[in-house]
Amino acid sequence: MAIAGGTTMVDLMRGGVLSPHSLVDISGLIELKSFSMVGPLLRFGALVPMAEAAENETLLRDYPALAQSLQQAASQQLRNVATLGGNLLQRTRCAYYRDGFSPCNKRVPGTGCSALDGYNREHAVLGGSDSCVAVYAGDWACALAAFDTDIELSSANGQRVLPLAAFFREPGGTPEIETALQPGEIVTAIRVAATPAGRRSTYLKVRDRQSYAFAVASAAVALVLDGDFVREARIALGGVATRPLRSREAEAQLVGRRLSAVSAREAGVAAFTAARTLNANGVKLRLGPRVVAEAIRIASGRRELA
Amino acid sequence: MESGPVMVRTTLSVNGTSHDLVVDGRTTLLDLLRETLHLTGAKVGCNQGTCGACTVLMDGKRMLSCLMLAVMASGRSVRTIEGIAPAGELHPLQAAFIEHDALQCGYCTPGQIMAAIACIEEGHVGSDAEIREYMSGNLCRCAAYPNIVAAIRSVAGS
Numbered sequence: 351m352a353i354a355g356g357t358t359m360v361d362l363m364r365g366g367v368l369s370p371h372s373l374v375d376i377s378g379l380i381e382l383k384s385f386s387m388v389g390p391l392l393r394f395g396a397l398v399p400m401a402e403a404a405e406n407e408t409l410l411r412d413y414p415a416l417a418q419s420l421q422q423a424a425s426q427q428l429r430n431v432a433t434l435g436g437n438l439l440q441r442t443r444c445a446y447y448r449d450g451f452s453p454c455n456k457r458v459p460g461t462g463c464s465a466l467d468g469y470n471r472e473h474a475v476l477g478g479s480d481s482c483v484a485v486y487a488g489d490w491a492c493a494l495a496a497f498d499t500d501i502e503l504s505s506a507n508g509q510r511v512l513p514l515a516a517f518f519r520e521p522g523g524t525p526e527i528e529t530a531l532q533p534g535e536i537v538t539a540i541r542v543a544a545t546p547a548g549r550r551s552t553y554l555k556v557r558d559r560q561s562y563a564f565a566v567a568s569a570a571v572a573l574v575l576d577g578d579f580v581r582e583a584r585i586a587l588g589g590v591a592t593r594p595l596r597s598r599e600a601e602a603q604l605v606g607r608r609l610s611a612v613s614a615r616e617a618g619v620a621a622f623t624a625a626r627t628l629n630a631n632g633v634k635l636r637l638g639p640r641v642v643a644e645a646i647r648i649a650s651g652r653r654e655l656a
Numbered sequence: 657m658e659s660g661p662v663m664v665r666t667t668l669s670v671n672g673t674s675h676d677l678v679v680d681g682r683t684t685l686l687d688l689l690r691e692t693l694h695l696t697g698a699k700v701g702c703n704q705g706t707c708g709a710c711t712v713l714m715d716g717k718r719m720l721s722c723l724m725l726a727v728m729a730s731g732r733s734v735r736t737i738e739g740i741a742p743a744g745e746l747h748p749l750q751a752a753f754i755e756h757d758a759l760q761c762g763y764c765t766p767g768q769i770m771a772a773i774a775c776i777e778e779g780h781v782g783s784d785a786e787i788r789e790y791m792s793g794n795l796c797r798c799a800a801y802p803n804i805v806a807a808i809r810s811v812a813g814s
Contacts, residue, residue: 353728360684360723362705373681401717408779425793426778427708427771430717431724561792 352376352536352548352609353360354397355432365442367457368448370441379621382435387412388537392542396435396502400490404429415551415570415649416542419493422555425562433538438501438517439529440489442470442484445565456525466628472564475625475634478590482525482627485589486518487564492588493553495596496570498543507537518593528593536624547572548581554645556637565589567638567644569621573604580613587621590634600642609646611655618642664795666730670695686710686721689736689775697737697766701795706715708794711767712736718774737766749773752807768794772808781812799804 351370354377355419362368376382382397387408403409404420424432446452448462453462460651464474465483473483490547491514499514517530533536551572557563568588574581583604585593600621607613627635647655661680668675670693679688686703689695689712701709703722710722714734741747749769752758759765771794772814775781780790787805796804 353725356725356728357705357720357723360725363682364703365736373725425708426774426780426790427711427718427720427793428705428723431719561789 354436355399357428357432358436360378362448362590365448367448376536381605383432387544390544392544394434394540394542396433396537396539398434398633398649399430400424400432400434400437400494401426403434411549413497413542413548413551414579415493415496415548415553415572416490418572419555420488422553422561423489434540437488438494438537438540439531440488441528443487444484445469447484448579451642456484456521456528459524469630470628471630472566473628473631474592475585475590475622475627475631475638476595477520477627477650479521479523479525481523482592484504484521484525486591486593487589488594489553489555489565489568489588491518491585491594492568493570494540494542495586495594496551496572497545497548497582500541501537502539502541503531503535505532505588507534509538509539515596520587520592529609530623539618545572547574547584550649550651551584552645552648554641554648556641557589567634569642571642571645573646573649574610575609578597578608578610580609583617583646585617585621585646587638587642588632590622590625590638597642599623609650609652609655611643611647614643614646618644666727668726668729668731668797669718669733676752679726681725681727683726684722685712685724685726685779686777688726688729689721689734695738697738698770699763699766703765707767708771709764709765709767711770711794713770713774716774716777717772734771737770740769748811749776749807752810753804755805756803756810757809758800758803760800764794764798766794768804770798771806772791772811775808776812780806784809787812 382395385394385398400420410417447454452464474485493647500511501517553570555565555568565588570586572584583601585597585600600617603617603620621642632652663678663682665678699709701707705720705723712721775790
C-alpha cells in the first residue's frame with residue numbers, strides 16, 4: 351500500500367486493522383505537492399498538507415467552505431503532516447472496525463456488523479445497509495461534495511478521473527470496498543470546478559467538543575443569491591452518512607424560492623427524509639436538519655433569515 | 657512464509673546531531689527517540705494520535721511522532737524538548753510554564769511546550785480563543801489549560 355503522511359496508516363497498522371505486506375513511501379513526490387486556483391479549475395495536488403490549504407488566504411476568501419472544512423479538522427499537528435489526498439481516504443471511526451477484533455464486515459467480510467445492535471451513537475442515518483452503518487467522518491470530502499469535484503487517479507496504466515460521488519462507495523453488501531481506488535492506483539489530484547457560489551459558502555461542524563473532535567453532524571453550503579432569491583444551492587452532509595453526500599433533496603427546497611427561515615428549515619428536513627436511525631444515533635436526526643438550516647443562514651451572510 | 661523485521665538504514669538529525677541508524681521499519685519516530693536515542697521527553701500518551709503528548713518539531717513544524725514511521729523521517733531534522741534550550745538553561749516557554757503553574761503531573765508538558773513553540777511561530781496567538789483552538793491537539797488530564805494559555809500568552813505578548 352502507498353503511505354504518504356501516514357497518520358491513518360500507522361495508526362491502523364498498529365491496531366491490527368490494516369496489515370499491508372509492504373509499504374511504498376510516496377511522500378517524496380514533489381510534483382503532487384502544489385495547488386493552483388487559476389481559471390476554471392482548482393487543482394489540489396494529493397500530497398499538499400492540509401495545513402497549507404487550510405491557511406491559504408485565497409481559498410479562504412473564494413471558497414470558505416473548503417478552507418473551513420480543513421481548519422476545523424483534526425489538530426495542527428495532524429494538519430501539518432496529513433495530506434489532501436490521504437485525508438479523503440481516511441477510515442471510519444467506528445470503534446468495532448478499529449478495535450481489530452470485533453465482528454466487522456468492513457474489516458473482515460462476512461463476520462457481521464457489531465454496530466447494528468451495539469454502540470452506534472456515531473453511526474450513519476443515511477446510506478447504511480444491513481452489512482454496515484459506519485459513518486464517513488471526514489470534513490474535507492464533505493465540503494468537496496458540495497462542489498463539482500473530480501478525483502484524479504494515476505497508475506502504471508495511465509490516468510483516469512472520477513466524479514467524487516462515484517469515487518466514494520456506499521457499503522451495500524461489500525462494505526470492505528470504500529472507494530473506486532484500484533490496486534496500483536494512487537490519488538494524484540483533486541479537481542474542483544471554479545464557481546461563484548464558492549464565495550458565498552460555509553462549512554458548519556457541530557460536535558461534542560469545541561475542537562479536535564469529529565462531527566456529530568456537519569454541512570457544507572454554497573449559494574448564489576439574487577437579492578433574497580436563490581439561484582443556485584449546493585448542500586452536502588457530513589457526520590451522518592456512510593460517504594460524503596450531496597443533498598439534492600435539500601437543494602430543491604431552496605432553488606427558485608425566496609430564501610427564508612422556513613425554506614432553510616424545509617431544506618434541512620428534506621436532507622434527512624430518507625434517514626433511518628439505529629438504537630443510539632437519534633441525535634443525528636434531531637441535530638442534522640438544524641445544522642443544514644443554520645449553515646444555509648451562515649452562507650447567506652444574513653444575521654437572521656426572515 | 658516466515659516474516660521478520662525488515663531492517664532499514666536511516667539518517668536523521670535530532671537536536672542538531674546527525675544519527676546514522678539501522679532500525680526495524682515498523683519503529684515509530686517516537687519509539688526511536690525514546691528507546692534508541694534515550695530522549696524520553698516526548699511521551700507515549702495514547703499512541704494513536706489523539707493526545708499530543710508525543711509532539712515534536714520536524715523541520716520546524718509540529719507533528720505527532722507516534723504516527724510517523726522513523727524511516728520516513730530520513731533526511732529530516734527533528735527537535736525535541738531536550739533541544740529547545742542550551743543545557744542548564746530554560747526556554748522562555750519553560751520558564752513561563754513554571755511561573756504560571758501550567759502543569760501538575762507534567763506528563764503532557766513536553767508535548768504542550770513543543771506545540772506552543774510552534775503555535776507562537778505560526779502566529780496563532782492573536783487571542784486566547786485562538787490559542788485554545790490551535791493548542792486543541794494537546795490534552796491535559798490535570799486540566800491545567802487556563803494556566804497553559806496564560807503561559808503562552810505571556811511569551812507571545814499581546
